[in-house]
Amino acid sequence: MSTDFPTSLQFDGIAEFVAVARLGTFTAAADELGLTKSAVGRAVSRLEARLGARLLHRTTRRLTLTSHGEAWLEHCAAALDELQRGEAILKLAQNRPAGPVRIDLPTAFGRLYVMPVLLDVAARCPALQLNVSFTDRLVDLIDEGIDLAVRIGEPGDSTDLVARRLGVQQLVICGSPAYVAAHGAPQHAADLAHHDCIAASNSPHRVAWLLKQRDGSIAPHVVPIKHRVCDFEMVLAAVKSGHGLAQLPLWMVQDDLSSGNLVTVFDGMSGGEVPINLLWPRTLALPAKIRVIVDALLDSMRQFPVTARMQ
Template sequence: MENRFDGIAEFVAVTRLGSFTAVAAELGMTKSAVGRAVSRLEARLGSKLLHRTTRRLVLTPAGEAWLEHCVAALAELDRGESELMLARDTPSGEVRIDLPTAFGRLYIMPVLLEVAERYPALHFNVSFTDRRVDLIGENIDLAVRIGNLDDSADLLVHQIGVQHMAIVGSPGYLAKKGVPRSLDDLGHQDCIVGRRRDNRIAWLLKQPDGSIARHIVSVKHEFQDFEAVHMAVSEGHGLAQLPFWLVRDDIRDGKLLTVLDGMSGGEVPINILWPRTKALPAKLRVLIDGLVRGVRELSSAIA
């Protein structure tokens, strides 16, 4: 297949240096190869670009017009290459990021703002969703996801933590309804659950053999995200299974009490993921490093 760029570099070099011999020396080609490249370009364009004499090369009117376009195009390519190299080496430009709703707002956003403070040339475009996103199809540079991921050759993944779950209720609710001692007791409790992608979130509980199984509880209320569930539980409307990172402070302060200790399961990884590339842009490199370091410092709150 004919390449429409064939001969352009040789033609521009000939007009600059004035001879095929000089161009051959500069480009590491033979003199005849340079001549053939320019001839093929003229044949493709259907126009003579150079008058060749034994002493010099002179541009034709068509050659002068074509040279102007070629110089402008090569200059634009040089600018584009410089911008790409700058993006590779200097953290700058827009980064599109998708985060889990509650965890993203509470734990990832503070880290992002610290990175933004260190690298003012970065521009973050952040969305908050709990659905599965198509990073490549939706043009997302980086995402944080909680849970096990499907294998994908198009993505790179780095684990930054583990989410642990706890079953909690307010002191007032437990004083009224009683503290459950077994799984069977959950059938007599008001349980609050979340809903994700139109699916009710089952509780993950440890079985006697140590395995983890999904357990459908008797539902009093359903809410779309963990923060709404957390609010309802804190106000005494029932029990809920929630991430430890969301209820840690409430448990410490006695605002929420854990029940069925040792039975709440569902430890799942917290991952950063981004599209696979041969060279990681600087803007993503500093962001990933910042998230790994920042979330590690928060590990006691997450675990």
């Protein structure tokens, strides 16, 4: 094929040529394609000019294929069949949950609440192939090829992503009864300077906990950190063992609070609410393999109140 023509023109006239060869007349091809007879004729003529070969013998009585036309028709028919097959596969993928889905989840929340939902979806849709990672860092979904992510915190205002709210995470400051009995319960934010504070972070930067102000607003308050543990579940274990205080999500500690394994401090002052969002790259149409997971997660969070508040 000549390289003197732009790539966008390489398929020009192929559909018209195949229709004429199959139906035997320009008129029949025009009717099938919804074009005028002259438009079909011009398209085939442009194709012949681009190829530098005559494809059709034209007489007043009938059209017949030249030897070049017969050879070209075989290639064109095969190409069109492959395109139709690809279109069918694409439509099937849009309507049937199948294929790989890469998902990134926050460590503790993902393991406790999201992964069971994903496993249920996988059981219902055996053609899905889940690839799940757990991290609390901020990932770039598009650059890292991630289909879905659950993130705790404000989603930002990226126009490349879609965000759907799963819930709201409420935070409490808590410690073991033994620790509070030995060190006393802090009454003011300044009292935290005299306590062993534990943070779910290995960052060397300052850590701030969310505290309620006198006017009712929530603001970050920098606290001195004694222990840094880069895993929320291990922070919980350290707090339950009496190593200090930590600000943790209520969904993680509510059972221990109910059983008496932990007690809260700063009641009425501690807290703040952090959104939990489901994110995915913006597309014109959401594939079925993504849509089925999105629907399942939204439904599960409505049924189970991950935002349970202190009564």
